[in-house]
Amino acid sequence: GAGVSQSPSNKVTEKGKDVELRCDPISGHTALYWYRQSLGQGLEFLIYFQGNSAPDKSGLPSDRFSAERTGGSVSTLTIQRTQQEDSAVYLCASSGTVGQGGYTFGSGTRLTVV
């Protein structure tokens, strides 16, 4: 596609429920990133996928968070047993140039846990 697409744009869920957030990167981009944007916290790295390599999961805050990338394209971030502190904007980005940091970001999914 022309840009990075994320869905849903907004998600309100009850505490304890599971949620899935989807990211469709720019076609041909081999690198895909998930970040979390919280008020006053800046952008927090969550996970990074590069081609067929094992993902860098070092930023996932707990084992309730997981992500997968199927076929080197679409990625799903899953949060199990959501907590109120999970409320944030979840941003996906992709990059086609290794190591140069020129990310293209999606518009994000605003998650609200009530």
Place this chain on the structure above:
Amino acid sequence: AQRVTQPEKLLSVFKGAPVELKCNYSYSGSPELFWYVQYSRQRLQLLLRHISRESIKGFTADLNKGETSFHLKKPFAQEEDSAMYYCALSIQGAQKLVFGQGTRLTINP
């Protein structure tokens, strides 16, 4: 550990005045620095990168390795510059960016 610090959460200047958004980093190797901007209701987007030594929308940023800084500057601020600005560090050989906490810039008319 690698870290990016933006000491000002909020910065307010008048239109036409110079603006400087501060960014300091902590990294012992050879860094690559970036500025990202997020305008109201828009996506986060790349503004400029130090390796390009470019000026975008009148903004420039110079990497100062001695002071470990990458401050963003513009000589004459415009109202449309109001946005959230993030400084980011790419570690040599690594793929992910480390972001600062961001500075919300407001240009007053």
